[in-house]
Amino acid sequence: MSHDPDDEVPAGAAVPVDMILNGARRHADVPTNTMLLSLLRNEFGLTGVRGSCERGVCGVCTVLLDGKPVASCSLFAFDVDGATVETIEGQRDGDALGPVQQAFAECGGFQCGYCTPGMIILTTALLRSEAKPNRDEIRRWIGSNICRCTGYEMIMESVERAAETLAAESGEPGEDPDTEGEEERS
Ligand code: FES
Numbered sequence: 001m002s003h004d005p006d007d008e009v010p011a012g013a014a015v016p017v018d019m020i021l022n023g024a025r026r027h028a029d030v031p032t033n034t035m036l037l038s039l040l041r042n043e044f045g046l047t048g049v050r051g052s053c054e055r056g057v058c059g060v061c062t063v064l065l066d067g068k069p070v071a072s073c074s075l076f077a078f079d080v081d082g083a084t085v086e087t088i089e090g091q092r093d094g095d096a097l098g099p100v101q102q103a104f105a106e107c108g109g110f111q112c113g114y115c116t117p118g119m120i121i122l123t124t125a126l127l128r129s130e131a132k133p134n135r136d137e138i139r140r141w142i143g144s145n146i147c148r149c150t151g152y153e154m155i156m157e158s159v160e161r162a163a164e165t166l167a168a169e170s171g172e173p174g175e176d177p178d179t180e181g182e183e184e185r186s
């Protein structure tokens with residue numbers, strides 16, 4: 001982040017913001033009161049990033065900032081200057097769905113889909129830090145994001161399916177973390 005908080009910026013002035021957004025360099029001049037959510041949707045057209053509570057509570061607007069999930073409604077756009085940002089639009093694998101997106105589609109991890117971009121981004125962060133999360137870890141991780149209609153069971157199944165897919169793609173065995181180490185039943 002290159003902006004010094006002690007720098008005097010006149011009220012209403014635009015400040016330059018440069019970032020790596022879904023792998024590409026992007027630039028914008030934004031008023032100092034612009035939130036990251038607004039920059040992504042209104043300036044860059046990334047409308048897969050949703051807004052709901054706009055108070056940092058529901059998780060719908062989650063994006064990755066330098067690999068960490070953050071609420072884009074609660075961050076000033078100028079605060080991401082110099083950072084790497086990933087949104088749901090960066091999850092695609094060429095013309096196909098990415099593995100986490102595919103897992104949510106296969107396991108019914110959404111109904112209205114409003115929470116889904118944030119859930120998928122959150123899942124991506126989880127699986128980068130823990131390739132085989134168990135149920136408790138998944139439950140704790142996704143608990144920060146609110147889904148109003150699916151029920152979390154299918155979301156957890158989606159996360160597990162994504163973990164299996166990613167493990168298979170990387171050549172890992174992809175064992176069920178809840179049964180790992182159990183004796184094989186006869
Ligand atoms: S819209 Fe950002 S946390 Fe709810």
Ligand code: FES
Nearest residue numbers: 111113115147148
């Ligand atoms: S699928 Fe509707 S809010 Fe989650």
